[in-house]
Structures are given as structure tokens and as C-alpha cells.
Amino acid sequence: MKYLSSKFTQLFIGILFCCSIPIWANDQYQIHIATLIGIYWILVSGLNLVVGFTGQLSIGHVGLLSIGSYAFAILAGKLGFDPYLAMLVSGCLGGLCGLMLGLPSLRLPGFYFAMATMAFSLIVNELVLAQGELTGGGIGLAGPLFPAPFESAIGFYYFVLAIATVFTWASLNIVRSMWGRALISIRDSEVAAQAMGVPIFKAKLIVFVFSGFAAGVSGALFASLQSYITPDTFVFELSLFFFVCIIIGGKGSILGPFLGTAVLTALPEIAAPLAKLGNLFYGLLLLIVVLVIPEGIGRLAEMLIQKIRPRLVQTEPMNPDFSKLTRTLANHEFKEGGQK
Amino acid sequence: MSTTPSSFEWEISARDISKKFGGLTALDSVSLSLRAGEVHGLIGPNGSGKTTMLNLLCGFYAPSSGQILMNSQDLTSLTIQERAFLGLGRTFQKPRLLPTLSALDNALLGAWIQTQSGFLATAFSLPFVRKEEEKLAELAKETLQGVGLGSVLNRPANLLDHGQQRFLEIARALVMKPKFLLLDEPAGGLTGNEILLLRDLIKVIKASGIGVLLVEHHTDFVFRICDRVTTFNVGKMIKHGTPNEVRTDAEVIRVYLGA
Numbered sequence: 001m002k003y004l005s006s007k008f009t010q011l012f013i014g015i016l017f018c019c020s021i022p023i024w025a026n027d028q029y030q031i032h033i034a035t036l037i038g039i040y041w042i043l044v045s046g047l048n049l050v051v052g053f054t055g056q057l058s059i060g061h062v063g064l065l066s067i068g069s070y071a072f073a074i075l076a077g078k079l080g081f082d083p084y085l086a087m088l089v090s091g092c093l094g095g096l097c098g099l100m101l102g103l104p105s106l107r108l109p110g111f112y113f114a115m116a117t118m119a120f121s122l123i124v125n126e127l128v129l130a131q132g133e134l135t136g137g138g139i140g141l142a143g144p145l146f147p148a149p150f151e152s153a154i155g156f157y158y159f160v161l162a163i164a165t166v167f168t169w170a171s172l173n174i175v176r177s178m179w180g181r182a183l184i185s186i187r188d189s190e191v192a193a194q195a196m197g198v199p200i201f202k203a204k205l206i207v208f209v210f211s212g213f214a215a216g217v218s219g220a221l222f223a224s225l226q227s228y229i230t231p232d233t234f235v236f237e238l239s240l241f242f243f244v245c246i247i248i249g250g251k252g253s254i255l256g257p258f259l260g261t262a263v264l265t266a267l268p269e270i271a272a273p274l275a276k277l278g279n280l281f282y283g284l285l286l287l288i289v290v291l292v293i294p295e296g297i298g299r300l301a302e303m304l305i306q307k308i309r310p311r312l313v314q315t316e317p318m319n320p321d322f323s324k325l326t327r328t329l330a331n332h333e334f335k336e337g338g339q340k
Numbered sequence: 341m342s343t344t345p346s347s348f349e350w351e352i353s354a355r356d357i358s359k360k361f362g363g364l365t366a367l368d369s370v371s372l373s374l375r376a377g378e379v380h381g382l383i384g385p386n387g388s389g390k391t392t393m394l395n396l397l398c399g400f401y402a403p404s405s406g407q408i409l410m411n412s413q414d415l416t417s418l419t420i421q422e423r424a425f426l427g428l429g430r431t432f433q434k435p436r437l438l439p440t441l442s443a444l445d446n447a448l449l450g451a452w453i454q455t456q457s458g459f460l461a462t463a464f465s466l467p468f469v470r471k472e473e474e475k476l477a478e479l480a481k482e483t484l485q486g487v488g489l490g491s492v493l494n495r496p497a498n499l500l501d502h503g504q505q506r507f508l509e510i511a512r513a514l515v516m517k518p519k520f521l522l523l524d525e526p527a528g529g530l531t532g533n534e535i536l537l538l539r540d541l542i543k544v545i546k547a548s549g550i551g552v553l554l555v556e557h558h559t560d561f562v563f564r565i566c567d568r569v570t571t572f573n574v575g576k577m578i579k580h581g582t583p584n585e586v587r588t589d590a591e592v593i594r595v596y597l598g599a
Contacts, residue, residue: 170463177462177473178448178455184438185449192436195398196516197424197453206459252440313499318488318507320537322544325486328479329514329548 010255011168018161022154029269031153032225037265038160039221044245044261045167045254046214049207051243052251053175055187056204057110060101060117062239063124064212068094068219069229070128073141076220083146087220094216095209102208106201121239128231140230143223160221167214171254183207184252237279244282248289250296259297350376350411350427350519350551352397357406359392359575366392368575369406374520374551379542381566381583382555385596388572390555391433394522397553398430399423410519425453427519431509431526439498443489443508446497447480450515480515487511487541503534510541521545522553527561539565559597563587571596 021034043065050056068090076086105116128135135141145151150159174180185193186200193200223229245264249256268281293300353373359366367389374380374397382390395401397408399420408415415423429450437446454476457469484493487507492500500508506526513521523542527535535558542565546552556562562569563583571579571592579589586592 169465173463173465174459177469178452178457178476179459179462181438181441181445181449182452184441188438188440189436191400191432192438192449194400194420195424195430195432195436196449196512197421198449199421210459210463313495315501316491316504318504318534318537319490320488320541321485321490322540324482325514325541325544326548328482328486329545329550 008172011165011172014258015161015165019158022157028153031157033266033269035153035157035160035225037262038157038164039218039225040242040245040265041258041261042160042164042167042221043211043215043218044242044257045164045171046211047242048246048249048254048257049171049174049183050204050211051246052249052253052257053180053183053187054204054207055110055251056106056208057114057243058117058208058211059114059239059243060119060121061211061215061242062234062236063101063117063121064094064097064215065219065222065238066121066124066128066231066234067097068216069143069223069234070135070141070219071216072220072223073143073229074134077142077144083144083224087217090220091213091217094219095213098209098212098215099205101212102205106204106208118236118239121234121236125231125234125236128234136230138231140228140233141223143225143227143229145224145227156225160225163217163221167217168254168258175254179203187251241282244286248285248297250298253296253298256296256298263297349549352408352410352415352428352520352551354393354397354408355406357393357396357403357408359389359396359401360404366575367396367403367572370572370575370577372397372570372577374553376519376551377546377549378567379546379552379554379565381562381569382553382572383557383559383562383569383586383596384572384578387574389575390572391524393572394430394524394553394555398428398522424516427517428522429513429516429518429520430522431506431513431524433524433528435502435505435509437497437505437508437512440496442494442496443484443500443504444477444480444493446508447484447511447515448476450512451476451480453516476515480511483511483514484508486544487514488537502529503531506530506534506538507541514545518550520551520553522555524555525557526554527556527558535561 022031025031043061047058047061050058071090071093072086075081075089076083101117101120105113108116129137146156146159149155182193182198182203185196185198186203190200226233241264245260246257249258249260264282289297293303295303351373355371356369357367358369372393382393384390392401396403399418403416410426455472457472461469481493484490487510489504489507489511492504497505497508510526527538530538539561542552554562554566566583569581569583569586570577571586573595578595579586579592
């Protein structure tokens with residue numbers, strides 16, 4: 001309980017900090033980057049449940065992002081839908097595509113599942129190019145703005161922040177619950193998960209659909225932020241980028257992948273000379289993390305403290321309380337009513 | 341040796357079970373039954389098919405022939421998960437825990453089959469979800485305190501010592517509120533003192549009306565706490581009976597116990 005509340009305290013402090021960014025940011029560009037981090041994080045927060053908690057290596061989420069973006073640009077731009085409604089539809093479409101991708105592929109073992117998701121993202125890009133009348137083909141589509149007060153850069157930033165907060169809160173709720181334990185059991189010990197009655201395929205599918213919804217919403221916001229989208233925007237490298245954010249952040253953490261997303265998005269932009277070396281930079285950082293801190297940067301502080309002042313684990317003798325156990329077992333339902 | 345008749349409510353019977361892996365016959369037409377409130381020991385040399393039998397009972401393997409019944413319900417074609425819902429809990433020869441999660445979270449995983457909360461309700465942390473979570477956490481905590489892990493509730497499972505990990509697995513299975521508990525070599529690697537605790541623990545579990553299958557190599561331990569004992573050798577049953585009958589059987593002594 002204490003741990004739980006401290007998690008939410010961290011979230012609260014984080015949000016306060018994010019709220020203050022427009023006050024001390026130097027220019028519009030920095031706000032643009034902060035907004036981009038928020039939009040990427042919406043996608044990564046969903047993907048993190050799939051990769052970091054359930055252990056399913058999806059490298060195809062750029063396809064879902066692309067679907068959300070194009071759905072938004074077509075609905076809100078071409079067809080003149082209300083942008084909020086268009087964003088919601090984009091999310092649902094992302095979820096639906098997640099379902100259609102997950103149904104055949106989530107039964108595949110790790111590496112093959114990764115390949116299936118990669119193939120999916122490549123197919124999406126080809127379809128976007130082929131369906132020129134709908135998507136503008138190689139020329140692309142304009143991504144409309146949201147209405148006031150979210151049409152300005154700062155207004156839109158706060159809008160993204162609010163949505164990102166909701167997704168962060170939702171994923172925190174999931175990982176601290178029965179569902180979180182079930183997902184982690186799929187990642188760490190499938191046989192234990194089965195023995196405890198966890199429906200492995202169904203649970204994977206549900207969390208994958210959720211990540212599709214997040215990617216769809218993220219795509220809608222992305223189209224609006226970029227103001228113009230083309231197939232070149234949704235290159236496969238972007239998919240790897242999301243994946244790397246989670247690996248660098250560390251599995252089984254929410255703060256870590258968030259820091260990963262923020263650092264990987266911001267550093268190449270802020271440190272201008274690095275911008276051209278973007279991919280080199282990701283590669284190098286990934287190598288360092290995998291070799292030096294495999295737990296991820298989310299656990300960096302924890303690890304340093306442990307190095308400097310190791311906390312020794314004492315062996316606690318077991319002192320069973322059998323009368324308590326007898327009482328607990330006596331409350332088991334099957335004696336009264338049989339099976340449910 | 342039997343307990344009161346009223347606790348014979350539930351029974352699992354595996355009938356004429358055979359299991360072939362390719363050309364290898366791991367089990368050859370063996371039968372075994374578990375009853376509520378009874379400890380059934382399963383012994384035999386390495387490779388005699390004890391763990392195979394346990395895996396068949398809880399659905400990790402499908403039998404090549406034969407039938408597994410729980411009272412009148414046929415379990416043979418049910419999945420592992422469906423059998424868990426019907427009340428089969430198990431532990432593993434090598435503890436299968438979630439290494440980074442606390443002992444409490446590990447035990448709570450056993451409560452999955454009692455969880456009603458859906459994914460979306462959980463994402464929005466609706467009040468009934470929180471209430472359910474608290475109720476299940478209380479059950480898990482009581483169970484952990486009961487088996488002797490009350491002082492390490494928040495310690496990650498990978499920092500527990502071996503004996504504690506074994507007891508945590510048993511606690512996790514008990515949180516499932518099982519009708520039957522299948523223990524795969526629970527005494528393996530335990531210290532003498534821990535084995536005594538395990539013996540008392542199994543007695544408490546038995547007294548609560550749960551049927552226990554005990555696959556074990558420590559024959560002293562088995563003969564001391566079991567109501568019935570079955571001995572396997574190379575996939576065949578060679579003796580079934582009370583501990584005394586099995587202990588003094590010439591064939592069992594020849595292939596397993598030694599003179």
C-alpha cells in the first residue's frame with residue numbers, strides 16, 4: 001500500500017514538473033519536442049505493457065501509429081469530423097487493428113511474433129502508398145489542428161499532457177493489480193501462469209488491443225502535431241525507436257520507459273551535432289544499457305545506491321502460524337457451496 | 341487410516357492412464373486416486389513416471405489413453421486453466437516464482453481464479469476493483485503468515501532462500517483455495533528443520549479437507565505422513581497400499597528402498 005501511494009506521488013510530482021515546462025521553455029521548438037515526447041509516451045505506455053510486462057516483443061507499433069494518424073487526417077481533415085471524435089475513432093481503429101494482428105500472431109513464440117509485427121508495419125506502409133485516393137499516396141495528407149484552446153502550441157501541449165496522464169495512470173493501475181501480476185507471470189513463467197489459471201492467449205490479446213488503442217490515439221495527436229503526414233514519416237526505424245525506449249528504460253517499470261522515451265526523443269534534438277548521428281546514438285546507448293545496466297535506466301539510481309551502500313538481506317527464520325492457517329483455510333468456499 | 345466419511349466429498353481418479361513420448365512409454369496403464377482430506381504419497385526411482393503422473397493430473401500433458409475424473413466430471417480433455425478453476429493447485433520441482441515481485445505479489449497470483457475485475461475496470465481503478473484487491477491481499481497475507489513467511493511479505497522472491505521459495509509456492513497454491521494440492525518433491529533441498537515444518541504444514545492442509553498428492557524421494561517423510569502410498573517403477577505401478585504395506589513389500593524394497 002505504501003509502495004502504491006509512493007508510485008502515485010511520483011506521478012503527481014512528474015505531472016507538476018511537466019506542467020511547468022511551458023513557463024521556462026526557451027522557444028516554441030522546445031515545446032514542440034515536449035509535446036512529441038508526450039505523444040510518443042502515449043504509444044509507449046501501451047506498448048510497455050506488451051513488451052515490458054507481458055514479454056511479447058512487438059516491433060510493429062509504427063503500423064498502428066500510422067493507422068491512427070491517417071484515420072485522424074482523413075476523418076478530421078478530409079471528411080470534416082469533429083477532431084475529438086476523430087481521435088476517439090482513431091484509437092478504436094488502432095485497437096481493432098491490434099485485435100486483427102494479435103489474433104493470428106500472439107500464439108507464435110517470441111521471435112516469430114516479432115517478425116509478424118514487423119511484417120504488419122511494412123504492409124501498412126505499402127497499403128498507405130497504394131491507396132493514394134484515400135491517403136494522398138506519397139504526397140501525404142494534412143493533419144488538422146484541434147479547436148481552441150488547444151490550437152496553440154502551448155494549449156496543445158497541455159492537451160497531450162492530460163491524455164498522457166490518463167494513460168500513465170491507467171497503466172499504473174494495471175501493473176499494480178491482479179492483471180499486472182498475471183501479465184508478469186506470462187513473461188516470467190508461463191507454466192506458473194497456466195497452473196494459476198491465467199488464460200495466456202486471452203490476456204496477451206487484451207493487453208495488445210489496449211496497446212493498439214493507445215497507438216491509435218497517439219497517432220491522431222501525432223498527425224495534428226506534425227500538421228502534415230506522409231508514408232516517410234512512419235519508417236520502420238520509428239518502431240525500433242519505441243522498442244528501444246522500453247529496453248533502455250527496463251522491463252517491468254513504467255518510470256524507466258518514460259525516461260527512455262524522453263531522453264531518446266530530446267537528446268538528439270537538443271544536442272544539435274548529434275542529430276545527424278541519431279541512429280548511431282540510439283545504437284550506442286542501447287549497447288551501453290544492455291551491457292552495463294541491463295535492468296534499464298529506470299533502475300539506475302536504485303543500482304547505484306545498492307553499489308555504494310549494499311543492503312544485506314538477512315535470513316529470516318520461518319515461524320508458521322498454523323492456527324491462523326487453519327482458520328484461513330477453513331474460510332475456503334468450496335466446503336459450503338462447491339464449485340462456482 | 342481414513343478420516344471422517346463426510347470429508348470424502350471430492351475425489352479425483354485417474355484410470356488406466358498411459359503416456360507415451362514418441363516410442364518411450366512413460367506410464368503404462370496406471371491408476372491413482374486422490375481423496376479430500378487425505379495425503380497420497382507417490383514414490384519410485386528416478387524416471388519411474390511420478391512427475392509425469394502429476395503433470396497428467398493437472399493437464400500439462402494429455403494422456404495417450406485413460407481417463408481422469410473429478411467426482412463425475414471428466415477432466416481428461418480440460419485445459420490446465422480449467423482444472424485450476426475446478427480446484428487443482430500444484431507446486432513445481434524447481435520453484436517457479438516471479439523473481440522480481442514480492443512474496444505477497446507472488447502469493448496473490450494464486451488469487452487470479454477468484455478475480456472478477458476486468459481489464460478496463462482495473463485500468464480505471466473502479467472502487468469495486470480496489471475492494472476486491474484488498475480482500476485478496478488480506479487472504480494472501482494471512483496465508484503467508486500461516487505458512488511462516490509473515491516476516492518477508494515484501495521481499496522479492498529471488499532474495500528468498502530456497503526453503504522460503506518452496507513454502508511460498510505452497511502458499512500461492514493455497515491462495516487458489518484448491519480442493520486438491522499436488523506437491524512435486526516439496527522436501528527437495530530443505531533443511532532438517534524445514535522438513536519438520538513442511539510435515540506439520542501438510543498435516544494442517546490435510547486437516548482442512550484438501551486432498552494432497554505428495555511426489556517425494558524422502559521415503560521416511562512419505563511413510564510418516566501419508567494415508568496411502570503408491571509406488572511406481574519404470575512407468576508401472578508395483579504396489580499401492582498403506583505406508584506399512586508398502587514399506588514391507590518385497591518388490592518395493594528390491595527396486596527402490598533397498599535392503
